[in-house]
Amino acid sequence: MKLDPFYLIVDSADWIRRLVPLGVKLVQLRIKDQPEDVLRREIAASKIICADHGCQLIVNDYWQLAIDEGCDFVHLGQEDLAEADVGAIRSAGLKLGVSTHDGEELDTALSVDPDYVALGPVYPTILKKMKWAPQGVEKIARWKAQVGDLPLVAIGGLNPERLPGVFENGADVAAVVTDITLNADPEAQTREWIAATETWRNS
Numbered sequence: 001m002k003l004d005p006f007y008l009i010v011d012s013a014d015w016i017r018r019l020v021p022l023g024v025k026l027v028q029l030r031i032k033d034q035p036e037d038v039l040r041r042e043i044a045a046s047k048i049i050c051a052d053h054g055c056q057l058i059v060n061d062y063w064q065l066a067i068d069e070g071c072d073f074v075h076l077g078q079e080d081l082a083e084a085d086v087g088a089i090r091s092a093g094l095k096l097g098v099s100t101h102d103g104e105e106l107d108t109a110l111s112v113d114p115d116y117v118a119l120g121p122v123y124p125t126i127l128k129k130m131k132w133a134p135q136g137v138e139k140i141a142r143w144k145a146q147v148g149d150l151p152l153v154a155i156g157g158l159n160p161e162r163l164p165g166v167f168e169n170g171a172d173v174a175a176v177v178t179d180i181t182l183n184a185d186p187e188a189q190t191r192e193w194i195a196a197t198e199t200w201r202n203s
């Protein structure tokens with residue numbers, strides 16, 4: 001499966017409405033600490049916007065809501081995965097991406113036959129506190145050697161200047177949150193990311 005090399009992660013349908021029309025083709029809705037009715041509304045709205053713009057929507061964490069709302073791709077971390085019904089996700093026809101941070105987690109991820117594996121944090125991230133030190137781009141090459149043709153997503157502290165090192169070491173996709181959402185001009189930075197990933201879009 002070919003995924004767009006630019007993977008935007010945002011926390012609301014408003015962000016999706018604002019940035020996806022600029023040409024984003026792969027987006028994750030990552031919402032934390034909201035009641036179920038809000039989550040459902042946000043997922044449903046995001047799904048419509050993404051469908052209108054030919055963008056793949058990936059729902060973080062809430063796999064059951066993603067199934068209920070007719071979405072087709074979810075992202076789960078290791079703790080999410082431990083509690084999820086992977087059979088139900090697969091029976092409903094959804095694709096599944098899984099986070100990894102060490103070799104044991106990679107084995108766990110590969111055991112569920114995921115549609116991509118994410119490795120992070122490649123660089124320090126300010127988005128959330130993490131127990132892993134920055135992995136460095138060399139680890140991307142080690143991960144790619146293990147996952148083969150399975151798409152490998154790099155995440156954590158990425159910006160356009162860091163993309164060549166990420167892709168040259170074997171990542172297929174680069175995921176980003178704060179370099180765009182905390183940027184003074186998120187629209188301009190989104191365009192910058194689209195341009196900076198162009199080489200890897202058609203390779």
Ligand SMILES: Cc1ncc(COP(=O)(O)OP(=O)(O)O)c(N)n1
Binds near residue numbers: 028076079098118
């Ligand atoms: C592409 C991608 N990679 C990693 C994560 C992190 O998932 P997880 O470890 O479950 O942490 P939360 O994002 O849920 O806080 C991700 N969301 N997306």
Ligand SMILES: Cc1nc(C(=O)O)sc1CCOP(=O)(O)O
Binds near residue numbers: 101122155
């Ligand atoms: C949500 C997330 N997961 C990570 C992991 O390593 O699993 S790093 C991360 C944060 C990514 O945000 P930013 O692009 O702002 O650094």
Ligand SMILES: [Mg+2]
Binds near residue numbers: 060077080
């Ligand atoms: Mg999670």
